[in-house]
Amino acid sequence: MKLCLVLILKLILCSSTGTKPKLTLNEYFDFTNYPSLSLSPSGQHLLIQSKFPSWNSNSYENSLWLYNIETKKKQLITRxxxxxxxxxxxxxxxxxxxxxxxxxxxxxxKYSKVNEYIYLYSVISNEWLPIDIGKETPLALTWSNDDFSLYFVTFASMSPKEDANLQKVEWKDVIQYRLSKSNEGSSIHRIDIETNNQTSSTKRYLIKNVPFLITELLFVPFEEKLVLMSFSTVFAKMDVIEIYSLNLKNVSTLSRLTSND
Structure with a gap:
């Protein structure tokens, strides 16, 4: 009896799988990926990042969605x-x-492609607050212990003449290329957000310049410190990958926490 049931079950499975349409190449590549998913500190919302192929532009559409857990409604922030x-x-x-x-x-x-912006989206009002940071590209970002300030890192500024000279030597000589890359640095900034009469404004301050690239940034509220991870784009200088802490009460104090010798 059990053998008959197994045979009948197999026949049903074979017949059901045989009726399924074949997967085409377009369907295979036309899928949505979700690079990140994070829960809000209040536990009320989910932040969903989706990545979908856009065939018309020969690129990917990266969207950011806000999902309300209580109402079970999804809202698009940006594509x-x-x-x-x-x-x-x-x-x-x-x-x-x-x-x-x-x-x-x-x-x-209003928002030119010449300058870079950090965008703040208000979950309460659904309004955007663009923060103009000039021509510098952000490398890392972290909030402080409240909603009124955040820290971000950019490449250390370089004069246009110096940058042009370095671009020339990079193609001529590998040694000069490594020397130029050894001068890579980062600038740590703080942005203060001020709210007055239902309007918001921001102020930007330079905290410190460091002689290495920063890829990770973390704020430690109890000690008023920033923890940062260094990085190098030169393979021969991979030993410079370290973890540092910066005392925000005395920014001249930069302590190395690891020893990657």
Whole structure:
């Protein structure tokens, strides 16, 4: 009896799988990926990043969605999310900080493609607060212990003349290329957010310049310190990957926490 049931079950499975349509190449490549998913500190929302192939533009559409767990409603924030930095919740969960891919959005008089922006999205009002950071590209980003300030890192500034000279020697000589890359550095900034009469404004301050690239940034509220990870684009200098802490009460104090010799 059991053998008959097994044979009948196999026949049903074979017949059901045989009726399924074959998967085409377009269907195989036309799928949605979810690079990141994070829960808000308040536990009320999910932040969902989706990546979908856009065949018309020969690229990918990176979207950012906000899902309300209580109402079970999903809201689109943007379809032009940058992949260079992961979106981050503010400590209260009322703001979301992220970057946009300027190649995916048209330029305007208000937001030109010449300058870089850090965008803050208000979960409460659904309004955007763009923060102009000039021509510098952000490398890392972290919130402080409240919603009123955040820290971010950019490449250390370089004069246009010096940059042009370095670009020339990079192609002529590998040694000169490594020497130029050894001068890579980062600048750590703080942004303060001021809210007055239902309007928001920001102020930017330079905290410190460091002689290495920074790929990770973390704020430690109890000690008023920043923890940062260094990095090098030169393979021969991989030993410079270290973890440091910066005392925000005395920014001249930069302590190395690891020894990657």
């Amino acid at each position: 032009a999310l940058s992949e260079s930095l992961k979106p981050q919740w503010s400590p209260s969960g009322n703001w979301i900080a992220f970057l946009l891919d300027h190649n995916s959005i048209p330029s305007s008089d």
